[in-house]
Amino acid sequence: MFKLASxxxxxLTLLDCEDELLAVADAVDIVHFPEASSRLAPDGPFDVVxxxxxxxxxxxxxELRHIRAQTRALVTIGACATAGGIQALRNxxxxxxxxxxxxxxxxxxxxxxxxxxVAAHVPVxxxxxxxxxxxxxxxxxxxxxxxxxxxxxxxxxxxxxxKRRGAVCVVVTSDQACLGPVTHAGCGALCPAYxxxxxxxxxxxxxxxTAALADALARRGMDRGGLVRTFRLFTGGAPAFRKESERHE
Amino acid sequence: xxxxxxxxDLEQLIALVRADGYRLIGPTVQDGAIVYDELTAAxxxxxxxxxxxxxxxxxxxxxxxxxxxGYNVGPHSWKxxxxxxxxxxxxxxxxxxxxxxxxxxxxxxPLAFLGVRACELAAIAVQDKALIGGPFVDVxxxxxxxxxxxxxxQCTEAGALCFCDSMSAGPRVSGDADIVATELDGALxxxxxxxxxxxxxxxxxxxxxxxxxxxxxDGALERCARSMGRTLAAADLPARLxxxxxxxxxxxxxxxCLACGNCTLVCPTCFCADIKDxxxxxGDAAGRERVWDSCFTAGHSKIHGAxxxxxxxxxxxxxxxxxxxxxxxxxxxxxxxxxxRCIAWCPxxxxxxxxxxxLAAGDGELRAxxxxxxxxxxxxxxxxxxxxxxxxxxxxxxxxxTLTLARPPGYTHGHGQFNMLSLPGVGDVPxxxxxxxxxxxxxxxxxxxxxxxxxxxxxxxxxxxxRGPYGSSWPLDAAIGRPVVVIVGGLGLAPLRSALRELxxxxxxxxxxxxxxxxxxxxxxxxxxxxxxxxQSGRMRTHVTVDHGSRTWTGNxxxxxxxxxxxxxxxxxxxxxxxxxxxxxxxxxxxxxxxxPAAQVYLSMERNMKCAVGxxxxxxxxxxxxxxxxxxxxxDQIADIFGRPxx
Numbered sequence: 001m002f003k004l005a006s007x008x009x010x011x012l013t014l015l016d017c018e019d020e021l022l023a024v025a026d027a028v029d030i031v032h033f034p035e036a037s038s039r040l041a042p043d044g045p046f047d048v049v050x051x052x053x054x055x056x057x058x059x060x061x062x063e064l065r066h067i068r069a070q071t072r073a074l075v076t077i078g079a080c081a082t083a084g085g086i087q088a089l090r091n092x093x094x095x096x097x098x099x100x101x102x103x104x105x106x107x108x109x110x111x112x113x114x115x116x117x118v119a120a121h122v123p124v125x126x127x128x129x130x131x132x133x134x135x136x137x138x139x140x141x142x143x144x145x146x147x148x149x150x151x152x153x154x155x156x157x158x159x160x161x162x163k164r165r166g167a168v169c170v171v172v173t174s175d176q177a178c179l180g181p182v183t184h185a186g187c188g189a190l191c192p193a194y195x196x197x198x199x200x201x202x203x204x205x206x207x208x209x210t211a212a213l214a215d216a217l218a219r220r221g222m223d224r225g226g227l228v229r230t231f232r233l234f235t236g237g238a239p240a241f242r243k244e245s246e247r248h249e
Numbered sequence: 250x251x252x253x254x255x256x257x258d259l260e261q262l263i264a265l266v267r268a269d270g271y272r273l274i275g276p277t278v279q280d281g282a283i284v285y286d287e288l289t290a291a292x293x294x295x296x297x298x299x300x301x302x303x304x305x306x307x308x309x310x311x312x313x314x315x316x317x318x319g320y321n322v323g324p325h326s327w328k329x330x331x332x333x334x335x336x337x338x339x340x341x342x343x344x345x346x347x348x349x350x351x352x353x354x355x356x357x358x359p360l361a362f363l364g365v366r367a368c369e370l371a372a373i374a375v376q377d378k379a380l381i382g383g384p385f386v387d388v389x390x391x392x393x394x395x396x397x398x399x400x401x402x403q404c405t406e407a408g409a410l411c412f413c414d415s416m417s418a419g420p421r422v423s424g425d426a427d428i429v430a431t432e433l434d435g436a437l438x439x440x441x442x443x444x445x446x447x448x449x450x451x452x453x454x455x456x457x458x459x460x461x462x463x464x465x466x467d468g469a470l471e472r473c474a475r476s477m478g479r480t481l482a483a484a485d486l487p488a489r490l491x492x493x494x495x496x497x498x499x500x501x502x503x504x505x506c507l508a509c510g511n512c513t514l515v516c517p518t519c520f521c522a523d524i525k526d527x528x529x530x531x532g533d534a535a536g537r538e539r540v541w542d543s544c545f546t547a548g549h550s551k552i553h554g555a556x557x558x559x560x561x562x563x564x565x566x567x568x569x570x571x572x573x574x575x576x577x578x579x580x581x582x583x584x585x586x587x588x589x590r591c592i593a594w595c596p597x598x599x600x601x602x603x604x605x606x607x608l609a610a611g612d613g614e615l616r617a618x619x620x621x622x623x624x625x626x627x628x629x630x631x632x633x634x635x636x637x638x639x640x641x642x643x644x645x646x647x648x649x650x651t652l653t654l655a656r657p658p659g660y661t662h663g664h665g666q667f668n669m670l671s672l673p674g675v676g677d678v679p680x681x682x683x684x685x686x687x688x689x690x691x692x693x694x695x696x697x698x699x700x701x702x703x704x705x706x707x708x709x710x711x712x713x714x715x716r717g718p719y720g721s722s723w724p725l726d727a728a729i730g731r732p733v734v735v736i737v738g739g740l741g742l743a744p745l746r747s748a749l750r751e752l753x754x755x756x757x758x759x760x761x762x763x764x765x766x767x768x769x770x771x772x773x774x775x776x777x778x779x780x781x782x783x784x785q786s787g788r789m790r791t792h793v794t795v796d797h798g799s800r801t802w803t804g805n806x807x808x809x810x811x812x813x814x815x816x817x818x819x820x821x822x823x824x825x826x827x828x829x830x831x832x833x834x835x836x837x838x839x840x841x842x843x844x845x846p847a848a849q850v851y852l853s854m855e856r857n858m859k860c861a862v863g864x865x866x867x868x869x870x871x872x873x874x875x876x877x878x879x880x881x882x883x884x885d886q887i888a889d890i891f892g893r894p895x896x
Contacts, residue, residue: 023529172306
C-alpha cells in the first residue's frame with residue numbers, strides 16, 4: 001500500500017474490513033502499509049500494490065515510477081488516484097496564487113500545477129473508484145487476484161445499484177440533483193439509499209451522457225453556477241466531468 | 250358471486266395469510282413512494298394515499314378517502330421477490346474426490362402477494378414464459394412461483410402513465426390469481442379463483458355480494474379503461490417498429506437517454522442478467538451468482554474483443570425493439586404490459602409510448618418477424634457443472650491448446666454444439682466441441698481472457714467443470730446428396746472439425762467436399778497433422794491460406810475470402826461458415842454474388858453467452874438467442890440483422 005497526495009481514507013478502508021482483515025492477512029503478505037505499521041518495506045518486487053492519492057509534486061512522480069517498475073498488478077484506489085481527487089480543483093485555478101496565499105515561505109514549496117491521476121503517468125491494471133473506496137470492491141479485487149479471476153468492477157451507472165437495492169429515485173420523487181445516471185457504480189448507491197442525490201465521488205461511468213443530465217438538472221431549476229459546482233467536486237478532474245463543468249462556466 | 254370484506258377488516262386477511270405460513274408482501278409507503286415490502290399489519294398499507302405520475306415524475310398525495318389500494322404502480326414490481334436482484338445459482342464444495350458443484354435452492358417460506366395489479370399479473374405471466382417456459386428453467390424462480398399465493402386487486406382508477414388497456418393486460422384481471430379483489434366504497438369485493446384462494450375467503454368475515462355489486466365493478470373497470478392517460482395501439486406495432494430501426498428518431502432519443510438502466514430495472518418483465526463467478530479470500534468457497542443487468546450497460550453488449558452496442562442509440566434500439574417487437578418472436582407475446590413504470594422512473598422522462606408510436610409510423614419497408622419457435626418445455630436447471638478430468642493436453646499454437654476430457658457417462662452431442670467449461674471462482678466459458686469418441690471429448694481453446702488462460706494452462710489429471718451440450722448443430726443431413734463447402738477462419742475450424750470428420754466418414758452420401766481454411770499466419774494453423782491427412786487422402790479438396798506468410802511458407806497468402814474467388818464454388822452446394830464475423834460477412838457477399846441461395850448457407854454466430862440456457866438474455870441476437878436457437882443458423886433466418894449495427 002502506497003500513498004501519494006491523499007487523506008489516507010482509502011487506506012483506512014482496508015483497516016475497516018474488520019471481519020475480513022485476518023483472512024486478508026492470511027491470504028497475502030502485507031509488506032508495506034504506512035497507515036497500519038511503521039515497519040516499512042518500500043522496495044519490491046510486489047505482486048500487488050494498492051496506490052492511494054494523486055500526483056501533485058515532482059517527487060511523487062519519481063516515487064510512482066519506482067513503484068511501477070517493481071509491481072506486477074498496480075491497483076489505484078480512490079478518487080485521488082483515479083481522477084485527481086478534490087485537490088484537482090487546483091487544475092481550474094492558478095496554483096501559484098494558492099501557494100502564495102497558504103504558505104508563509106512559498107519558495108520552499110515544490111509542487112505541480114495540476115493534480116493528476118496515477119494512470120496519467122504509468123499503466124494501471126485495475127482502478128477502484130470512490131471517496132473513499134468501497135470495502136466490498138477492495139475485497140473483490142484481492143479475492144479475484146488470488147484465484148486468477150478478472151475482478152468484477154462494473155462500469156455501469158449508480159442507478160443500477162440503486163434499483164437493485166430497491167431504493168426510491170430521489171430525482172423522480174423529489175427533484176434532487178443526483179449524478180447517479182452518469183456516475184460509476186461501486187458504492188452500492190449509498191447516498192440515494194439515504195434519500196439524497198449522488199455527488200459523483202466514483203467519477204464518470206462508461207459513456208456518461210453528462211450533457212443530457214445537465215439539461216435535466218437545468219430544467220429542474222439548477223443555475224449555471226450550480227451545474228459547474230455539481231460536476232466539479234471530488235472527481236471534477238475526470239475528463240467527462242471536467243468538460244461538462246467547463247461547458248457551463 | 251363475490252364476497253365483500255370491509256376495508257377495515259383487511260387486518261384479518263393479513264393475519265390469516267401470515268398464520269398460514271406465508272411471508273406476505275404488499276404495498277407500503279417508504280421514501281415518498283409506494284413500494285412492495287413485508288406486511289405485518291393493515292397499518293403498513295398505504296391507506297388514504299395515492300400517486301401522481303408524469304414522465305420522470307412521481308409524487309404521493311393524500312386521498313380524500315381511506316382506500317387501501319387507491320394508487321397505481323410504484324418503482325417496485327413483484328419480480329424483486331420472484332426473481333431477486335442478486336441470487337446464488339451454483340455453489341462449489343471442495344474436498345474428497347475434487348470439486349463438486351451444487352445448484353442453489355430457493356430459501357425461505359412461501360410468498361404471498363397482496364395488491365397485484367392486472368398489468369403486474371400479466372407481467373408475471375410474461376416472466377413465466379421467459380424463465381420457466383423453455384427447455385431449461387430457473388428452478389429457484391419456479392419454486393417461488395409455484396408456492397406463491399397471489400391476491401390481485403383490480404384498478405378502478407387509471408394513472409396518467411397507464412396504458413394496460415391498449416396492451417390487453419388490464420385493468421380487468423384475467424391472469425391466474427388465487428383471489429381477485431376490487432376495492433369500491435370502503436370495501437373489497439373478493440372473488441376466489443383457486444382452491445387456495447377459496448380456503449382463505451371462506452375464513453373471512455364477509456357478506457355475500459349481489460348482481461348490483463358485479464355491475465358496479467364492471468362499470469368501474471370500464472371507466473378505468475377509458476380514462477387511461479396513454480395508449481400504445483399502433484396497428485401491427487411489433488412488425489412496424491421492427492421495420493423502422495433506421496428511423497432518425499433513434500439517434501435523437503439517444504441524445505436525451507442517459508443509458509442509466511432505470512427503465513429496464515423498474516420494468517416488471519425485463520429479465521436480463523449478468524452471471525458472475527465469486528470466491529472468498531481463502532478460495533475454498535466459490536460459486537456463481539446472477540445479478541440484474543440491463544441492455545443499457547456496456548457489459549451486456551460486449552463480446553470478446555468487440556462491443557456490439559457501443560453507443561446509446563444501439564442500446565435504446567435493443568431495449569425498445571426487444572420489449573415491443575422481438576419479444577413476440579421469442580415468447581409469443583409482447584414484453585410490455587402497459588404499466589408506465591419506464592416512463593415515470595426515467596430521470597429525463599423519455600416516454601416509451603411516444604417513441605414507439607413515432608418509430609412505428611416510419612416509412613421503413615415492412616419486415617416480418619419470425620414466428621415464435623415451438624420449444625419443448627423442460628425442467629432441468631442446466632447451470633450446474635459436472636466435474637470432468639483432463640486426460641490430455643495438445644498444444645496447437647502458442648496460445649491455443651486442445652484439451653481431451655473424459656466423456657461423462659451417457660453424454661451425447663451434435664456436431665457444432667458447445668459446452669460451458671468452468672474453473673471455480675475464475676469463470677465459465679462457452680467452448681465448442683472440436684472432437685469426440687466413445688471415451689473422450691475434445692475442446693480447442695485460445696487463451697484470451699482470465700478463464701481461457703487458466704483453462705489452457707491445465708495439465709493432464711486436472712479437473713474442471715463441464716455443462717452442456719448446448720445449441721444447434723451443423724445440419725449435415727440437409728447436405729445429403731449435395732456438394733459441401735466449408736469456409737472457416739482462424740479458430741472457426743474447431744466447431745467444424747467434428748462435422749468434417751463425420752462428412753469424411755460418410756463421404757459417399759455427399760457430393761464433392763471442399764474445405765477453405767484461413768489462418769493468420771503459418772504458426773496459427775491448428776490441427777495441422779489432421780489437415781495434412783485430409784489433403785493427402787484426396788477425399789476432400791482442402792485449401793489453406795494465411796494472412797501473413799513466413800520464410801518457409803510456400804502456400805496461399807491472403808484472406809480466406811480470396812480463395813472463394815479463385816476456386817469454383819458450386820451453386821447447389823451447402824455452405825458451412827465459421828470464423829470472425831467480418832470474414833463471414835465478406836464470404837456471404839461473395840456467395841450472394843455467385844447467387845448461392847441463402848437457405849443453403851449455414852453459419853455459426855458468436856455472442857456473449859453467460860447462462861447458455863436461454864435465461865440470462867445476454868446472447869440475444871434480434872429475435873434469437875444464440876445459446877438455444879444458434880450458434881448455427883441458416884443464413885436466411887438471420888439475413889436481416891446480420892451485420893446490422895446494434896445486433
